[in-house]
Amino acid sequence: MKNFWSKSAPYLLITPSLLLMMLIIAYPIANSVSISFLKYILFKPKDIEFIGVNNYFNVLKDPVFWQSLFNTIIWIAAGVFFQFFFGLLLALLLNRNFIGRRIVRSIILIPWVTPGVLIGLMWKWMYDGNYGVINDILSRLHLIQDYVPWLAKSETALLSVIITIVWQGIPFFAIMLLAGLQAIPEELYEAGKVDGATGWQAFWHITLPMLKPTILVSTLLRVIWVANSVDVVYIMTGGGPGYSSLTLSVYTYMKAQKAMDFGYASTLAIYLTLMLSVVALFYLKNLNLKEVR
């Protein structure tokens, strides 16, 4: 009897969460797949009909899909790269002892817990073409002659939202990399010093290789997170002007929320999920599963 209990205890303990996950994730996803085979526009309930894989073909013929996919690639590549770059810089700076280090570390994390909507709004206000502080600063520095409507010009809209997402994502990278830096044993640097390594050499030959697992894991988590991010772009530009700053997840969201075209939106979401699964697979392959905590 005792043996029976200790054997089934773990299953009993995970049952509530598993049941809930089946109910609120697995079942809806199955539902989503079936919706993707329908012509399903929410405010036309009489026109709902089965159209097979038509939505899947229509997406591939949709120029907006391709434009948003292209934007998404730039959005992820530039967004994650600069988040990483500045995050690493910040982590290296914070890895030193200095007065006020704890305060700086706390302050720097605030963007990470700020609502995405507010981040979008704050930056929209700063980018404003008439009253925006960014225009004011740049023209005082003589970097621009006339005020630029950053978010209303198709040449600058995507760049502007990328700067915002970089700002939002720096703290995450910084704390992850800082934890990685602090896990590198001091002896390695001492040994390097004995062998005559300069600061740069120590960075290239000790810090970076030791940091590699942390970099890999946090970069891939960020790629997925940035790809899924909707609120910042939705608030700042709504994907516009035209489709110049439309990412795939924002396009999907707007198809559901604005156009109420649930069939098409589900199909777009499934494409997005499949693409991200490839990324996730890469992530799992590079991760030693035994060490997942």
Add this chain to the structure above:
Amino acid sequence: MKRTNAVNNLLLFYIPLSLLVLFAVFPYIWTFLTSIKPDTELYTSEVKYFTQHPTFKNYMDLFQKSNFMKNMMNSFFVAMATAVISLFVSVLAAYAFARFEFKGKMYFMVSFLLINMFPAVLLLTPLFVIMRKIGLLYTPYSLVIAYSTFTIPFSVWLLTGYIRDLPVALEEAAMVDGCNRMQAFFRITLPLTAPGIVATGIYIFITAWNEFVFALMFTNEATRTLPVALQTFIGQYDIQWGLLTAGGVITTIPVVVLFMLVQKKLVEGLTAGAVKG
């Protein structure tokens, strides 16, 4: 030698650090400065940095002329309910993952990890349809359910780490002294991992408090949460920046205060996986 050191310090350390900190905090400073400006100074041809006439009119208007108080209560209820429910089911699962070896454990853990990677937009349409069918659409419960889809897998992962960090020996000693497993769990494991559980709870609260994508579609005027309320200040033709920035300040302060309380523990838990994995 000493001199170049000081210059180096300044150039390679203090200046880049100050610039990065300034970059991080400037939007908040600007938002706050905007929120205390009188309307007449918001839209001037030359940007004014510091107002001569600071006013809290925007904050008063926010509470008197809009439903901000109601929105805040809605947000609080949703965030609180999500945190309590998610914590309850997650602690149980995390305890199983941290303390038992069982068939399929790896498989279950990986599936919790994978769920975290699903795009929100994938669950958006089916959940909307389901909520409508069972009559929960436009109620706070629809948001609690929607948020649980990402807070539960995430908390399981985080809590498993916290429980695993607690030496098993403590529970074993209690069991030798005559506690059964359940008593050991309630008397030893739970109190000793309380800081981790509180940190996870606050993180769930913050996530739910900040969420916008589901909230915009799953609420109506009566059940609207703060992020959606903020968005409604964007009109068709103009944006009420004074009200908006004041609302932003009020929305963010509770979250930042909560975060500061558990920051250390939370960062520990979040970074542990990435560093060791």
